Amino acid sequence: MLDPLRIPAATWSDPGVRDALSRRDVGALFRRISQLTGASQTRIGGAVGLEQGYVSRVMAGRKVTSIEVLERIADGCRMSDEARAALGLAPRNRPCQDDMALPPPQRQSDPPVGRSWREDIRAAAQLWEGDVKRRDVIRQMAFSSAGYTLPALRWFTAPAPRNVEQTGLHTVGQPDIETIREMSATYRRLDNQYGGGHSRYAVARYLHQEVAPILKDGHYETSTGRNLLSAVAELTQLAGWQAYDVADHGVAQLYFTRALELAQAAGDAGLGAETLAAMSHQATYLGHGVTGVDLARAAKQTANRAGLTVLTAEATVMEAHAHASLRDERACTAALHQAEITLDRADRSSTPQWLGYFNEAYLSAKFGHCFxxxxxxxxxxxxxxxxxxxxxxxxxxxxxxxxxxxxxxxxxxxxxxxxxxxxxxxxxxxxxxxxxxxxxxxxxxxxxxxxxxxxxxxxxxxxxxxxxxxxx
Known part of the structure; x- marks a missing residue:
């Protein structure tokens, strides 16, 4: 396992680094960091969540223009606010640290960036477009467990917007929202029957071609806007699950993050808990048990807030699986016991359709995986x-x-x-x-x-x- 990339605070005052930042020349930035720290392309890629091959092309002169990627690079390199500003990014309001290792989940000195729900929509639309057009900047994303830290923190600290309304050209109504939900149900059924690879790009195309114009150009009041964002968050979460199923883990992480942001803008705690549980599932599957535990607990707390007992049971069994991956038998068996009790007392009459899969058979399977x-x-x-x-x-x-x-x-x-x-x-x-x-x-x-x-x-x-x- 590679040591974490450590970049001394003085690096951001280096003339070569400052020049690269001012020109937004990421290739020159990576080359200078490599010179100053001795870091390989693989270590740099691991820190910023990009494949080594993509880092190599950037260092050879390929331009990086995506804000999504620039944010990931800034976070992975633990840039100071001054460095972020030179790169054209919003500050994180944190001091630059000498120890530039990836931040642990419990770190409290990194407040999430204040973003509007419209910015969340733009970020989601950018992801859908990049995925559909098979852009390397999306396809070369690598999974990073630290990449879930800020989205989860923002989920708990950033308030849901009061007004989700827009004056656009085309009126959005309940039929539009029902269509998106019906498409989600259809694609979810196909996913369960044929696997994520069967319709993954079909979902991305639908989000890009049909959903994005409604979000960006639609006319809707707050109640309709929240329902619309909730429906879109559900489909975005499904797209993340499909990408996860076919091992596009970096892409899946982006989709789950965007889904969580949209669920927050919609004020949908239930869907937020389901997305956090999916993030936990992925982290544990990829061997990041500690992150899996943290995300499962975040999902459980959110499910309790939403009043969805079935979802609380799901989050608890996700926590158990993460404990099992860490070989913590005591914590695992305690969580399994709690999950079983919780599911037994759950009222299934109000279970959302996207949670219909979670039942006694699914719980038994998770027990099996744990043991x-x-x-x-x-x-x-x-x-x-x-x-x-x-x-x-x-x-x-x-x-x-x-x-x-x-x-x-x-x-x-x-x-x-x-x-x-x-x-x-x-x-x-x-x-x-x-x-x-x-x-x-x-x-x-x-x-x-x-x-x-x-x-x-x-x-x-x-x-x-x-x-x-x-x-x-």
Whole structure:
């Protein structure tokens, strides 16, 4: 693991750095930082959330004009307010620190930037357009756990706008909002049945071509405006989930962040909690357990505020999974117990449609993942088997659960049973466009490798490679 990039405070007074900032020449800035600190392109990219290849092209002369990317660079480099101003960015109102490592989640000296809801719309529209046009500046974004710190802090500290109204050319009414929500429901159903890759770019195009003009040019009063932003936030969150499912993790992080901002502008605490839970899910999946715990707790607190008990249960089980990834068995089992109790007393009559997937089968699957992460395959197997009592419309979820069950069996030395169940998981995975489904089957393949001399295991491993491609 790379050491965090540390840039001394004196760097921002260096003549070469000041000249690069004044010209907004990010390539020259990166080259000078590399000279002063000895940082490689990979370390610089890791700090600012960009792929090494993109950093290399920037250092070779490629221009950076996106405010989104400039903000990410400024945050990752921990620029002083004077340096940010030279780059044309708003100040963070914080002193420049000698230790320029990425900020821990509990840091309180970094207040979020004051932004209007119109700026949130512009940021979201810029993301949709960049995604649709496959711009490198979007596609080369890398996931950074620290990238969730300021959005989560802003969620708790920035007040929702009083007036979300606009005098535009075209009147926006309830039918427009219902159309967006119906599109969300349709794309969510496709996502569950075929995986995120099936319609990810279709959702991005719809947001860019149909939704952005309504937001930017529409005429609406505050009540309609909030409902509109809530509907758009829901679809944006789904786009983030699809990007996450196909392993576009940096893009997914951008979508989740934009969704959280739109939910805040809409005053929709429930959707904000769901988005924070999704952010926790992604962080834990990528091995950032501490961030996963923090985001899950933020989601739980928000769900309590929204009065959605089912959502509180979901956030609690996300926290449990993050604890399990950190091998904290005591904290994990306590959270699992609380999640189970909370779901038992939940009133499902007021559950939003986007939360319909969270039920006893989903909870059992999360229990299974937790116990597997804790190295307890026998307990994990019991819950994985229980998770298969599920709605058949969730094809991707069933593929996950079958792979989980087979993996727990393989870990207990039951190779024949694991191959039989794994074959079902592979059949479903072959129909999906889901990097997560592929990863779970590959993990099963790894568990079976010690038994590959057995005929049935060897045959199944060959089938996996035939369907998914030979493993490198």
């Amino acid at each position: 597997r992460a804790l190295g307890k395959p026998a307990q994990a197997e019991r819950f994985a088997a229980r998770s298969l009592r599920m709605d058949e419309q969730y094809v991707r979820g069933k593929a996950f659960n079958l792979a989980l069950l087979a993996t727990t069996q393989a870990q207990q030395g039951e190779a024949e049973r694991a191959c039989a169940i794994g074959a079902e998981a592979l059949t479903l995975t072959a129909r999906l466009r889901s990097a997560r489904a592929i990863r779970y089957v590959r993990e099963l393949q790894t568990e079976l490798t010690p038994c590959r001399q057995r005929g049935s295991v060897q045959q199944f491993i060959r089938r996996i490679d035939a369907v998914l491609g030979t493993r490198r």
